Amino acid sequence: MATPTHLNSCSSTTFTASSSFVIVPRKPHSFTWVSHSQTRLRIHSKTHFHLKSSNGHPINTVSLQDGSAGTPLPKKHVESRGKEGSLPSPESDNSESSLSITVVGASGDLAKKKIFPALFALYYEDCLPKSFVVFGYARTKMTDEGLRNMISGTLTCRIDKRENCEDKMDQFLKRCFYHSGQYNSEEHFVELNKKMKEKEAGKLSNRLFYLSVPPNIFVDVVRCASLRASSENGWMRVIVEKPFGRDSESSGELTRCLKQYLTEDQIFRIDHYLGKELVENLSVLRFSNLVFEPLWSRNYIRNVQLIFSEDFGTEGRGGYFDNYGIIRDIMQNHLLQILALFAMETPVSLDAEDIRNEKVKVLRSMRPLQLEDVVVGQYKGHSKGGKSYPAYTDDPTVPKDSLTATFAAAALFINNARWDGVPFLMKAGKALHTKRAEIRVQFRHVPGNLYKRKFGTDLLDKATNELVLRVQPDEAIYLKINNKVPGLGMRLDRSDLNLLYRARYPREIPDAYERLLLDAIEGERRLFIRSDELDAAWTLFTPLLNELEEKKIVPELYPYGSRGPVGAHYLAANHNVRWGDLSGEDS
Numbered sequence: 001m002a003t004p005t006h007l008n009s010c011s012s013t014t015f016t017a018s019s020s021f022v023i024v025p026r027k028p029h030s031f032t033w034v035s036h037s038q039t040r041l042r043i044h045s046k047t048h049f050h051l052k053s054s055n056g057h058p059i060n061t062v063s064l065q066d067g068s069a070g071t072p073l074p075k076k077h078v079e080s081r082g083k084e085g086s087l088p089s090p091e092s093d094n095s096e097s098s099l100s101i102t103v104v105g106a107s108g109d110l111a112k113k114k115i116f117p118a119l120f121a122l123y124y125e126d127c128l129p130k131s132f133v134v135f136g137y138a139r140t141k142m143t144d145e146g147l148r149n150m151i152s153g154t155l156t157c158r159i160d161k162r163e164n165c166e167d168k169m170d171q172f173l174k175r176c177f178y179h180s181g182q183y184n185s186e187e188h189f190v191e192l193n194k195k196m197k198e199k200e201a202g203k204l205s206n207r208l209f210y211l212s213v214p215p216n217i218f219v220d221v222v223r224c225a226s227l228r229a230s231s232e233n234g235w236m237r238v239i240v241e242k243p244f245g246r247d248s249e250s251s252g253e254l255t256r257c258l259k260q261y262l263t264e265d266q267i268f269r270i271d272h273y274l275g276k277e278l279v280e281n282l283s284v285l286r287f288s289n290l291v292f293e294p295l296w297s298r299n300y301i302r303n304v305q306l307i308f309s310e311d312f313g314t315e316g317r318g319g320y321f322d323n324y325g326i327i328r329d330i331m332q333n334h335l336l337q338i339l340a341l342f343a344m345e346t347p348v349s350l351d352a353e354d355i356r357n358e359k360v361k362v363l364r365s366m367r368p369l370q371l372e373d374v375v376v377g378q379y380k381g382h383s384k385g386g387k388s389y390p391a392y393t394d395d396p397t398v399p400k401d402s403l404t405a406t407f408a409a410a411a412l413f414i415n416n417a418r419w420d421g422v423p424f425l426m427k428a429g430k431a432l433h434t435k436r437a438e439i440r441v442q443f444r445h446v447p448g449n450l451y452k453r454k455f456g457t458d459l460l461d462k463a464t465n466e467l468v469l470r471v472q473p474d475e476a477i478y479l480k481i482n483n484k485v486p487g488l489g490m491r492l493d494r495s496d497l498n499l500l501y502r503a504r505y506p507r508e509i510p511d512a513y514e515r516l517l518l519d520a521i522e523g524e525r526r527l528f529i530r531s532d533e534l535d536a537a538w539t540l541f542t543p544l545l546n547e548l549e550e551k552k553i554v555p556e557l558y559p560y561g562s563r564g565p566v567g568a569h570y571l572a573a574n575h576n577v578r579w580g581d582l583s584g585e586d587s
């Protein structure tokens with residue numbers, strides 16, 4: 001296994017977090033009220049912008065808040081949100097504040113594909129403050145115009161609201177600027193700071209940095225940005241992309257280094273799966289529907305399956321991937337976060353800390369993972385229909401003898417009263433037959449089922465209910481139920497109660513990055529990973545990852561475009577489970 005490229009130690013320059021901020025007197029929070037809806041709604045007004053965070057809190061507009069990171073809104077405002085006519089007075093808005101967003105690593109793939117398009121979408125939807133600028137920062141030499149040309153190709157307007165698309169793009173691009181610099185040069189960040197100040201024109205300035213760079217650069221950037229380009233009178237927040245370490249030790253070191261310059265409140269560790277619509281809806285489904293919450297335990301749920309598959313390999317990202325593998329890339333973060341959300345107890349409230357407190361309890365209650373609970377695989381080359389597909393090790397950036405897993409399946413258990421004995425099966429793989437992410441909940445059998453002989457087939461599994469949340473593509477929630485086939489006889493089959501999002505909600509679903517960027521701007525931390533959650537996630541996976549690496553476990557080969565290694569079926573069978581996605585009914 002390659003040596004971690006992650007983080008060796010913090011930068012030699014050490015400053016405490018407080019050394020990088022100017023303390024200024026507090027000003028009152030400024031609020032806007034937002035009406036309740038399934039979707040984000042803004043109240044259009046000539047003088048104020050109005051945002052709504054993803055937990056439904058009204059947002060603090062760009063305002064000076066506690067310390068440098070800002071805090072979510074005080075409870076009384078959250079509670080008053082639902083009351084028609086309880087708008088705070090316009091005087092409380094701070095229309096003199098500005099927002100500067102710096103995308104560090106602006107020349108890269110993620111910035112182009114996701115971050116700039118998400119920022120544009122927020123602008124298009126009037127979710128950004130009146131006074132905002134976007135800076136791209138990277139080493140590549142580029143002019144402002146060069147950046148605009150580069151990103152203009154990836155900006156898109158909502159299909160359902162095409163009005164003024166071109167104009168909006170032009171207006172957005174005019175607010176985008178570029179600064180070329182080294183990631184470890186304080187001097188270059190001083191220059192960036194100067195440019196930002198010019199654009200901020202003396203307004204109260206809030207600054208958001210998005211670290212879209214490889215992780216070995218995180219600490220340098222945070223050091224330079226916090227020392228030389230943090231806001232003097234508003235907040236500074238930093239969004240950190242994964243991977244957050246490669247094991248418990250490196251993750252702890254990364255957190256320790258970042259905290260030399262930032263407080264926990266300023267660090268927004270992004271897991272973009274938490275920003276996906278169906279993952280957001282998981283808690284709504286459970287906690288606001290009486291028909292589901294009482295079933296949410298070992299008493300009724302037989303197993304839970306968290307499935308991620310991609311129908312392409314590591315194309316272009318082999319260098320990164322080989323050092324991490326699928327367990328670190330998908331399971332330790334995206335799937336485990338979903339598991340925690342799924343299994344948590346009812347939080348005290350929708351506040352970020354209440355939710356994260358419950359999630360972390362789940363993560364800390366996980367049974368340690370054993371080698372026999374896991375199957376690993378790696379895709380091999382395959383030819384189909386005259387087309388040949390490469391093996392993982394054909395990637396020029398991957399060593400020929402790599403043992404890195406591109407597929408893994410695991411059986412996890414939560415040692416608590418609610419979930420005792422219930423297998424949570426995870427499966428994640430690249431170069432499989434389909435692109436899909438879903439949560440499947442298989443319920444227990446109906447005791448003494450009166451109708452068990454009335455099925456076309458006598459397979460017991462066929463007669464159980466299954467709830468599926470299809471995260472992507474084609475977002476849907478469906479429940480498999482047993483139903484009488486119409487007619488004079490009495491025959492049952494399995495049917496779906498199907499909520500297909502595109503049929504029910506014609507509105508385009510925002511990309512996860514839009515939601516998460518907006519939340520970071522608003523200081524809403526609910527969908528970001530707290531450091532104790534991260535520690536618990538690594539505590540679960542690190543011993544297993546070490547064992548896989550120390551014992552040089554050879555992954556089972558599976559053909560590119562297949563359904564993955566057969567070992568995954570045996571693993572499931574060991575726990576009396578059949579993978580729902582392979583049942584043939586909706587695979």
Ligand SMILES: NC(=O)C1=CN([C@@H]2O[C@H](COP(=O)(O)OP(=O)(O)OC[C@H]3O[C@@H](n4cnc5c(N)ncnc54)[C@H](OP(=O)(O)O)[C@@H]3O)[C@@H](O)[C@H]2O)C=CC1
Nearest residue numbers: 105107108109110111138139140212213214215241242243
């Ligand atoms: N791409 C994706 O789909 C996803 C990416 N991520 C994470 O987001 C971050 C950014 O991803 P992505 O855009 O793909 O990354 P890139 O490899 O494209 O890197 C982004 C930019 O960082 C600079 N850079 C790259 N390598 C180095 C290096 N060794 N030393 C210094 N600078 C370097 C380059 O800019 P320049 O040379 O101009 O300075 C590059 O354009 C990473 O942490 C990645 O793991 C997370 C989820 C998905």
Ligand SMILES: O=C1O[C@H](COP(=O)(O)O)[C@@H](O)[C@H](O)[C@H]1O
Nearest residue numbers: 242272310317329330334437472
């Ligand atoms: O974090 C990652 O996610 C992507 C998949 O994201 P999606 O939103 O397109 O489902 C994955 O391809 C990548 O390997 C991983 O780093």
